[in-house]
Amino acid sequence: MLRTSPVRVLGERDRGQVQALLDRDPVGNVFVSSRLRAAGGLDPARLGAEMWGYVEHGTITALCYSGANLIPVNAGPEAIRYFANYARWQGRRCSSIVGPVPAVSELWSRLSPYWGPARAIRGHQPVMELATPPQVWPDPLVRRVRMDELGILVPACVAMFTEEVGVPPDTGDGGSLYRARVEELVRSGRAFARVDNGQIVFKAEVGAVTPHACQVQGVWVPxxxxxxxxxxxxxxxxxxxxxxxxxxxxxxxxxxxxxxxRATYHRVGFREVGAVMSVLF
Structure with missing residues (x-):
């Protein structure tokens, strides 16, 4: 069956089609697009994932990012059916499935008999966007985190992640990989916090970035x-x-x-523009 499947692992010759497909929805695809741009291409070793393409009449019409997350892009029911078959054949390598509600719901219905049970399912997570100045005054004490503040930022990031996801992010290797990720955000000027008397009282990071959009993550107050x-x-x-x-x-x-x-983000001026579903393992 897989020999005749319209799904294949994409390579550098496909980059133009992939980027064009991602750019159709720059907000919804900000994470995958940012990974592609940061890696400089589709080489799995540099991307840290495979990019699967669903090909119809020689044209790539849907994608599936297969790394720590499994993320369908522009995938209708037929593409999802083939992506599910391919994922089932490979075996589960991801820690979550994330993407538009209809696509992830269909993908999980096909994979759950083989990959289940999930640790948690977030069936409807509103996607919010802001493209105009905030509607409330910005806290003047919130600023970019300095490198010498990693010692207080990393524990705050761990606490937020554990509270949100249900498991700590720093197990397995003593936390060195997770710390390196946080450090990279600080070095790139994408970690923000308010620090009062040596304590973080608010923090957030900008994780995914493209020329069209960026995605805030890790919003947390003790x-x-x-x-x-x-x-x-x-x-x-x-x-x-x-x-x-x-x-x-x-x-x-x-x-x-x-x-x-949600009320906080609405007050700032964010508006809901879609929704995603997450399946966590």
Whole structure:
């Protein structure tokens, strides 16, 4: 069956078609597009993943990024059927499936008998976007994190990740890989925080970046500091800085049940432009 499948692993000769397909939805595809641009191409060793293409009449019409995340792009039911077959044949290599709700829902329905059960399923996570100045004043004390503040930023990132995902991100190798990722965000000027008396009271990072959009991640306020509007004005500061120096659109996605966070982002001026689904292993 796989020998006649319209799915194949893409290479450098396909880069133009892949980038054009990703650019059709610069907000929805910001993560995959940023990975492609950062790697400088589709070589799996540099990309840290394979890019699968669904080919119809010689044209790539859908993609699936297969790395730590499995992410379908522009994939309708027929493409999803073939991507699921290919993923099932390879075996699970990812820690999550993330993407548009219809595509991930269909993909998971086909893979769950073989890959299940999932540790958690987030069935509807609104995607939000801001392309205009924030509607509230930015916190003037939120700034880019300095390299000498890694010692307080990394524990805050670990706490946020663990609270959000349910498992710590720094197991297995003593946390060196995760620390390196956080350090790279600091070096690139994409980690923001408010630091009061040596304590982080608000933080957020800009993870994925393309010329068209950037994606905020890791928004966090320590539990004992919540309810003081640090996140509202902190997010306004991150959005303002990002629009000024990183990308013309700022995006993020949030759990639908996190009504506090959704209200915060709406207050800043973000609007909902779509939704994703996440299956976590």
């Amino acid at each position: 539990p004992e500091m919540r309810g003081r509007r640090y996140s509202v004005h902190g997010m306004a500061a991150v959005a303002k800085a990002s629009l000024a120096s990183i990308a013309p659109r700022v995006t993020l996605y949030v759990n639908d049940y996190n009504t506090t966070a």
